[in-house]
Amino acid sequence: MPRFEITSLADPRLADYAQIREPQLLRERGLFVAESREVVRLLLEQPQFPLRSVLVSEVAAVTMQNSLSQLPVSTPLYVAPRSVIEAVVGYNVHRGCLAIAEQGVPLRLDDILAGLPERALVPVLDTITNPDNVGGIFRNALGFGAAAVLLSEASVSPLYRKAVRVSVAATLKVPFVMLPLDVALPRLRAARFDVLALSPEPTLPALGDVASRCGARVAVVLGSEWHGVSAAVRREVTAFARIPMAPGIDSLNVATSAGIALYCLANRT
Numbered sequence: 001m002p003r004f005e006i007t008s009l010a011d012p013r014l015a016d017y018a019q020i021r022e023p024q025l026l027r028e029r030g031l032f033v034a035e036s037r038e039v040v041r042l043l044l045e046q047p048q049f050p051l052r053s054v055l056v057s058e059v060a061a062v063t064m065q066n067s068l069s070q071l072p073v074s075t076p077l078y079v080a081p082r083s084v085i086e087a088v089v090g091y092n093v094h095r096g097c098l099a100i101a102e103q104g105v106p107l108r109l110d111d112i113l114a115g116l117p118e119r120a121l122v123p124v125l126d127t128i129t130n131p132d133n134v135g136g137i138f139r140n141a142l143g144f145g146a147a148a149v150l151l152s153e154a155s156v157s158p159l160y161r162k163a164v165r166v167s168v169a170a171t172l173k174v175p176f177v178m179l180p181l182d183v184a185l186p187r188l189r190a191a192r193f194d195v196l197a198l199s200p201e202p203t204l205p206a207l208g209d210v211a212s213r214c215g216a217r218v219a220v221v222l223g224s225e226w227h228g229v230s231a232a233v234r235r236e237v238t239a240f241a242r243i244p245m246a247p248g249i250d251s252l253n254v255a256t257s258a259g260i261a262l263y264c265l266a267n268r269t
Helices: 012-019 023-028 035-042 056-061 080-089 107-115 129-144 161-166 181-190 207-212 254-266
Strands: 003-005 031-035 053-058 078-079 099-103 120-126 149-151 176-178 191-200 216-221 240-241
Touching: 003 080, 012 023, 012 053, 012 080, 012 099, 023 031, 031 035, 035 099, 053 056, 053 149, 056 078, 099 216, 107 181, 120 129, 120 181, 120 191, 120 254, 129 149, 129 161, 129 254, 149 181, 181 191, 181 216, 191 207, 207 240, 207 254, 216 254
Parallel strands: 003 078, 053 078, 120 149, 120 216, 149 176, 191 216, 191 240
Antiparallel strands: 031 099, 053 099
């Protein structure tokens, strides 16, 4: 693991990190950013995402010494003053630690379906564009044993920097596919999934009642907080349910709803 001390903002070895402010450029090159010490530690355990480089502050280099010693010999470690790091990337870096990694070969829906167990739970994200919500949903998916996550192409990428950090690297651990949901949901139904969608509509049955009637495989569709489940996706859903709430509130944050739904579905008897 070669270590390089960086002192200049103009050092060309920091070019990838300067593009953090333009994430589309990184995505077009098949790269993504991991941020925070814990996320980078976990990234080291995910060989499907090869590391290009790691950039840390002097303090983080000491604190993370054991983890950084596990870097492949081909992965450079750049150590720079925190002021240099933040001037290059343009914001206050969470705990002085960043890494650039390769996105790897995207999974296909066939890959997901082929590896599913008999009992499976799959969240489906319909136009979830807030990276905090995507990260929170993936963290819940990992916590409640979801087999995979499907996302519409209009959703934010699970490999977006903030989504990875908010998920505490769950987006690196839970398999996912981004694809048109009007294609994906019929494939799930053919694979013996009940496709359940959440909605705050007060006339719908409660989630617990619907969950008790679902089979071994369940996909739970989560729509945008503003527009809900899209019309095209609603046509592919086999059942709708609501999460009962106290009077005076009409909806919950989508990541919170996902956690409740996944807990309920994962713990059915």
